[in-house]
Amino acid sequence: TALLDLLDAIGDRRFLPVIGGGYGIYLKYQQVLAENPRTLLQERPEPRSTNDIDMFLRTELLVDGNRLEPLKAALHTIGYQPVETAKFYQFAKPSPDGGEAGSLKIDLLAGPEDVLKQNGLKTDSRRVRPNCNIKGLHAHPVNEAPTLEANCYEFTIRGKLSSGNQSEAIVLLPHPFTFITMKLFALRDRIQDAEKDFGRHHALDIYTILSLMTEDEWNTCLNLRTAFADNNSIKEAGNIVRDLFADPDAMGMIRLREHIYCTPNLQLSEFQESLVELLG
Numbered sequence: 296t297a298l299l300d301l302l303d304a305i306g307d308r309r310f311l312p313v314i315g316g317g318y319g320i321y322l323k324y325q326q327v328l329a330e331n332p333r334t335l336l337q338e339r340p341e342p343r344s345t346n347d348i349d350m351f352l353r354t355e356l357l358v359d360g361n362r363l364e365p366l367k368a369a370l371h372t373i374g375y376q377p378v379e380t381a382k383f384y385q386f387a388k389p390s391p392d393g394g395e396a397g398s399l400k401i402d403l404l405a406g407p408e409d410v411l412k413q414n415g416l417k418t419d420s421r422r423v424r425p426n427c428n429i430k431g432l433h434a435h436p437v438n439e440a441p442t443l444e445a446n447c448y449e450f451t452i453r454g455k456l457s458s459g460n461q462s463e464a465i466v467l468l469p470h471p472f473t474f475i476t477m478k479l480f481a482l483r484d485r486i487q488d489a490e491k492d493f494g495r496h497h498a499l500d501i502y503t504i505l506s507l508m509t510e511d512e513w514n515t516c517l518n519l520r521t522a523f524a525d526n527n528s529i530k531e532a533g534n535i536v537r538d539l540f541a542d543p544d545a546m547g548m549i550r551l552r553e554h555i556y557c558t559p560n561l562q563l564s565e566f567q568e569s570l571v572e573l574l575g
Contacts (some may be wrong), residue, residue: 297388297399298348300457302464304369310362313447313467315404315440315477316349320500322450323468327507335513336506336565340499340556347400351469352434353444354406354414360425367432375401377431384422384435405434406443407528439480441526442519446470472516474504475574476528479535486539486546498551502566505573516573529574536575540567 298318302310314322324342327334356362375386384403405411411418416426422433437443447467456462469477478501485494508516523529539547548567551557 305365313351317345335508360427403434407438495554
């Protein structure tokens, strides 16, 4: 509902954001449930919930920055406010009672700094500014996603708006290869962080993404790995796999087994071997 509300307020079907993070994985999960294709693994964890939406703004939207004015207006109209510590690329909407439970957050993200700079955008490690006079709307570059705009595919969301009216909108989902590389970095950064549950949900997400992969997606993963073999982020993703998933007792596998949604039926051995084959 939150995403449909926002896209309905934007009112431009060409906007097409890329939806990553836990919610993007949830949408991919729903697609597999609906279409029931043959996937790499048959046993999957229960899809986890999230209260934030990772919305990646494609490079062309940032270059033609005036196309982002409807997004800025929609955020304001719906009641999202800039997060003080991450102005203006994180926006939050409190729950009806003003508490954290039931609140919503939207992270505005973008591709790697080098790609953004190649397209004439002003950026640093923290933020990229659209090419226009728009104020109060930035995005956070994600260097771990060099394949962000490669092999995305359209996904139609259908459901109810907050008004109760039915609605549908089209978004883009990243290729599973992109999901995996981003989640590997997130796990590495949180694996010793008690306040972030030691990154356990990132480990679970990596399993989920790989388990949902079709044969065509696996083959495309191998092609992307080859095409981006010289990219530093992809090289580092390989290092993370070797450090955290090299064997069943590696720390990444331990964090995965510690997750409450990691049930005995999950195919952990097949997962570990496939992840190492792909990137390790």
